Amino acid sequence: MTTRTHPRPAPRLTPGLMPRLALLPMALVALGGYVGAACWTLWISLTGSRTFPSGSFIGLAQYQRLFDNERWMLSLHNLAVYGVLFVLACVVLGSLLAVFIDQDVRGEGALRTIFLYPYAMSFVATGLVWQWLLTPGDGIDGVLRALGGDGLRLDWIVSQDLAIVAVVLATVWQASGLVMALVLAGLRGIDTEIWKAARLDGIPPWxxxxxxxxxxxxxxxATVLLLLATAVAKLYDAVVAMTQGGPGIASEVPAKFIMDHLFLRSNVGLASAGAVVLLLPVLALLAPYAYARGRKEGA
Known part of the structure; x- marks a missing residue:
């Protein structure tokens, strides 16, 4: 009498393993290209590198030179002013636009496209457009003079005190549409029963x-703030296109300081120290967000 041997079933992969295996090459590239580059930058910032990277370890001397540099301190001050104005203006304007579109207005699709279109432009294109708009004698200032407003001068872009505000104006025009789209998506996810209950209770819409x-x-x-804060930290294109950091160094920002010292002044070590300092606030914002997302997915 022969006994039948049933073939063993093929081992099943753990659910979710195949997507992880598919993402493995991209994860390795990200680790090598981003984490590896960040670690290399950190090491170079601890050396006496000038034109070319060197292995001469000097500790935190580059960071001491960095914070003794008046141009770097001014760039941090400008970035702080820009960051506060930019984030507040984008959140307020983007939220108001989202609330406006949420009222079932006519032509909602066209309005969403118009408000979001500037975000599709590069910061260089935005900077060049607003440079012309804000140049004294041209753009808005030229229109005001043509209308007889000789006493009105829109010279922010050449003002020591207002040049950074001109950059804020241009970048808020570009980024507020993104905030509008994100907030509008959140508003469309609110249960309509809440609005019905509010109307019954006579609560004003505002x-x-x-x-x-x-x-x-x-x-x-939280997502909006993270995206805007990252945009603040890497501000470079709009400043170069609009003001080149001027007048003088009135609108200097850390990213431009780093690029100038990396490519124009041949000081790789100091530029790397600036890049590490610029990375820290981004990590400080990203870490709590990643932790909250991890807890939410694990719950």
Missing amino acids: RVYLQIVAPMLWPTF
Whole structure:
């Protein structure tokens, strides 16, 4: 009597393993290209590298030189002013645009496209357009003079005190559409029963948005703040296109300081120290966000 031997079933892969294996090459490239480059930059910032990288370890001397540099300190001050104005203006303007479109206005699709279109432009193109608009004698200033407003001068872009504000104006025009799209997506996810209950209770719409809807959108606003903060840290293109850091160094920002010392002044060590310092606030913002996302997925 022969016994039948049933073939063993093929081992099944753990659910979710195949997608992870498919993403493995990209993860290795990211680790090598981003994490590896960041570690290399950190090492170079601890050496006495000048035109070319060198292995002469000097500790934190580059960081001491960096923070003794008046141009670097001014760039940090400009970035702080820019960051506060840029983030506040984008959040307020983008949220107001989202609330406006959320009222079931006519031509909603066209309005969304118009408001979001500037974000599709590069910061260089935005900077060049707004450079012309804000140049004294041309653009907006030229229109004001043509209309008889000789006493009105829009010379922000050549003003020591207002040049960074001119950069804020241009970049807010570009980025507020992204905030509008994200906040609008969050608003469309709010349960309509909340609005019905608010109407029955006679609560004004502005109070519903401010006291009920806004707290419910905190994940959306967290994403918005993270994206805007990252944009603040890497601000470079718009400044170069609009002001070249001027007049003088009035609109200097850390990214331009780093690029100038890396390519024009042949000081790789000091530029690397500036890059590491610029990376720290981004990591400080990203770490709590990643931790919260990890806890949410693990719950």
